Amino acid sequence: MGKSLKNVVTPDEMCAIYGADTFRVYEMSMGPLDVSRPWDTRAVVGAQRFLQRLWRAAIDEDTGAVRVTDAPVDAETEKLLHRTIDAVRTEMNGMRFNTAIAKMIELTNRVTAAGVTSRPVIERWC
Numbered sequence: 001m002g003k004s005l006k007n008v009v010t011p012d013e014m015c016a017i018y019g020a021d022t023f024r025v026y027e028m029s030m031g032p033l034d035v036s037r038p039w040d041t042r043a044v045v046g047a048q049r050f051l052q053r054l055w056r057a058a059i060d061e062d063t064g065a066v067r068v069t070d071a072p073v074d075a076e077t078e079k080l081l082h083r084t085i086d087a088v089r090t091e092m093n094g095m096r097f098n099t100a101i102a103k104m105i106e107l108t109n110r111v112t113a114a115g116v117t118s119r120p121v122i123e124r125w126c
Contacts, residue, residue, distance in 0.1 A: 028097035050101075054108050056111050059119045070098045073118045080110050081121055 028048035031038050034056045060067050073081070084107040091100035107125065111117055 009039070014041070018044050018048055022051055025051060025101060028099040030086060031098050033095055033097075050105055050108065053112055054104075057108065057111050058122055068117050068119050068122050071116050071118050072112070073120050077110055077114060077118070077121060080107055085124065103106065 011023065014026075018026075019046055020045060026044045029047060055061075056067075058066065084103045087103045088100045091103065093099070111121060
């Protein structure tokens, strides 16, 4: 977005529209820190949807009730959870935030597809 076209979108405006958490996830998922990338304000919606799916995994949107159960974790989700925790720790230490977020999105997709959010998964993941 260029100043000459009078269509500048500032980080403050992005935070006001989408919230600070969404904006942080969007910026962190843009790619490696050493690579310059232009902002695409339409792409922020993807970060917002990811955070909404993550929230819905634990909280019912309609009632506000907690959706977490004491159901046992299936073996595949348990493996993915541990791989995700290890990968996110490694990627964050290496300042590769985009790949860390990608791993969290994979786990979110798995939990969402399962339809049941087990307490051990939420407690270790969030």
